[in-house]
Ligand SMILES: Nc1ncnc2c1ncn2[C@@H]1O[C@H](COP(=O)(O)OP(=O)(O)O)[C@@H](O)[C@H]1O
């Protein structure tokens with residue numbers, strides 16, 4: 001039997017108002033993402049990639065339409081439930097890494113688990129495992145300002161994994177990295193998809209991601225073309 005899709009969007013729209021003028025950042029998108037799929041979103045700057053990722057991640061709310069992620073209708077969730085949904089279901093990776101500058105690499109990785117109420121000893125045990133997976137053992141006690149861009153992104157990926165999310169969402173994860181470092185990051189994300197069956201939705205300009213994608217969708221003016 002076919003499994004339910006992990007993401008089901010129907011007639012999804014998100015309209016922003018700029019100086020009283022509506023901007024349809026997402027314009028009536030209908031989309032299903034299968035569990036275990038590696039989906040790449042393409043499209044020019046301003047085409048709606050980040051907005052779509054934010055909606056699916058529960059960071060933003062749709063103006064209209066329905067959106068089900070991991071069996072939950074996001075519109076029905078109150079803010080507390082939505083925060084919990086994000087914590088448990090979504091691992092988010094950004095172009096700018098978004099690490100906390102005063103925490104060490106290890107502490108950055110452990111933080112989402114601690115915030116989710118995981119007992120400290122367990123959180124740090126898991127963080128150390130992820131530190132190893134990301135090949136960052138030698139950076140455990142460094143602050144983000146003391147490590148390279150590639151190491152920062154590997155820290156961010158490890159952090160995204162600590163609560164064992166079903167969905168990894170990556171928004172231009174290689175945008176601030178040189179090609180070689182970017183390729184290493186893409187391969188890391190690909191391996192997460194292939195070895196643990198984690199669903200990945202990634203917005204990227206990099207053509208190097210094309211070969212690893214199960215499907216590529218192109219956005220234009222908030223629509224899939
Ligand atoms: N918070 C916001 N307020 C107003 N307009 C926004 C906001 N976020 C995005 N937009 C607009 O929505 C459109 C899509 O933006 P975005 O999703 O960031 O595209 P992309 O990630 O593909 O570059 C753009 O026209 C952008 O200006």
Ligand SMILES: [Mg+2]
Pocket residue numbers: 046049050051171
């Ligand atoms: Mg964007």
